[in-house]
Structures are given as C-alpha cells and as structure tokens.
Amino acid sequence: MTTHGDVHDEVRTRILDAAERLFYERGIQAVGMDELRTAAGVSLKRLYGTFPAKHDLVEAYLRRRDARWRADLAAYVAARGGAGAEADAGAPADRIRAVFDWLAGWFAAPDFHGCAFINAYGELGTTAEGVARATRDHKRALHAYLADLVRPLNHPSPTVLATQLAFLVDGAITAAAISGDLTSADTAAAAARVLVGASATDPS
Numbered sequence: 450m451t452t453h454g455d456v457h458d459e460v461r462t463r464i465l466d467a468a469e470r471l472f473y474e475r476g477i478q479a480v481g482m483d484e485l486r487t488a489a490g491v492s493l494k495r496l497y498g499t500f501p502a503k504h505d506l507v508e509a510y511l512r513r514r515d516a517r518w519r520a521d522l523a524a525y526v527a528a529r530g531g532a533g534a535e536a537d538a539g540a541p542a543d544r545i546r547a548v549f550d551w552l553a554g555w556f557a558a559p560d561f562h563g564c565a566f567i568n569a570y571g572e573l574g575t576t577a578e579g580v581a582r583a584t585r586d587h588k589r590a591l592h593a594y595l596a597d598l599v600r601p602l603n604h605p606s607p608t609v610l611a612t613q614l615a616f617l618v619d620g621a622i623t624a625a626a627i628s629g630d631l632t633s634a635d636t637a638a639a640a641a642r643v644l645v646g647a648s649a650t651d652p653s
Contacts, residue, residue, distance in 0.1 A: 507569065525551040592611055
C-alpha cells in the first residue's frame with residue numbers, strides 16, 4: 450500500500466533529480482523554480498510544499514550530491530586499491546592512485562561540469578550560508594577521507610599530506626572543467642606519487 454510518506458519521498462526524489470541535472474549543467478541562478486517544476490513533473494504548489502524556498506532546494510541538492518559523490522569515490526577506491534587487513538604493503542599508495550583514476554573517469558563523462566560545490570559557492574557562497582556550509586562540509590569530508598587513506602603510510606604529518614592531496618584533487622577538477630584537459634587527473638596523480646614517495650623516504 451502506498452503511503453503519504455512514500456508519495457512525499459517519490460516527489461522529493463523527482464525534484465532533486467531535476468535540480469541536480471539542471472543546476473549542475475547550467476548553474477543555479479540560471480534555473481527558475483517554474484522550470485524545475487516542469488522538469489520534475491510536479492505542481493508549483495507541490496514544489497514549494499516540499500522546498501519552501503529555492504535556497505532550501507539548493508542546499509538539499511548539494512547535500513545529496515555530496516553523499517553520492519563520496520560514496521561512488523570510496524566504492525571505486527575500495528574495489529581497485531585494496532582494503533582491509535589483508536591488503537599488501539603497496540595498497541595505501543594504490544588507493545591514493547585510485548582516487549585520481551576515478552577522477553579521470555569522471556572527467557571523461559559527457560555530463561562533467563566541474564565541482565558542483567565550487568560552482569555553487571562561486572554563484573551564491575557569499576550570500577547563501579547554506580551553500581557555503583554545504584561546500585565547507587563537503588571539502589572537510591573529502592579531506593577526512595584522504596587522511597584515512599594516507600594514515601597507513603606513517604607520514605609524519607598525515608593531515609598535511611591529506612591537505613596537499615585535497616589541493617591536487619580540487620586543482621585537477623577545476624583544470625579539467627575550465628580547459629577540458631582530460632589529462633589533469635594524470636598530472637595530479639603524478640604529483641601525488643611524488644608526495645607519497647617523499648613521505649615513504651622521509652628520514653624523520
């Protein structure tokens with residue numbers, strides 16, 4: 450039996466699907482609520498009943514994208530980089546390399562338009578606290594994930610190494626979006642290898 454909650458969840462999903470596609474492809478300010486209503490196939494009343502203001506929808510779109518983006522990345526890295534106690538000594542470096550391999554695949558996708566969070570912050574971050582907060586939370590979560598990946602390397606400062614890798618990730622994404630250069634991920638991966646190699650040989 451279909452419940453009111455099921456209907457609400459289905460409508461919310463349709464709205465978020467439309468918002469993610471349109472906002473990410475064209476930008477947040479270029480897309481109006483009436484266009485979103487049409488794309489989602491819901492009434493304007495239902496749209497505003499689900500998301501009372503556009504900034505509510507934007508933040509919900511970013512929160513959902515964050516969870517899905519990081520889950521996809523983590524699943525890829527776990528599958529290709531080795532994970533768990535049975536992983537060999539090369540696994541930590543392999544997992545870091547897998548991050549950039551995943552980025553390379555994403556950059557080649559026809560619907561790649563850069564970092565949704567940097568894009569949204571560039572449009573609204575100085576005036577919409579929800580967007581700024583969602584962007585900061587996404588970047589912090591990515592940094593924490595990278596810190597977990599580098600911890601087995603026994604780097605003297607894993608937080609610093611994770612920050613450096615995060616800069617490489619953001620730089621590769623931005624370069625690929627602006628220039629269309631699909632080798633950006635490989636270039637960043639080469640720099641990451643230098644950083645990881647330095648950490649492995651650091652006498653300190």
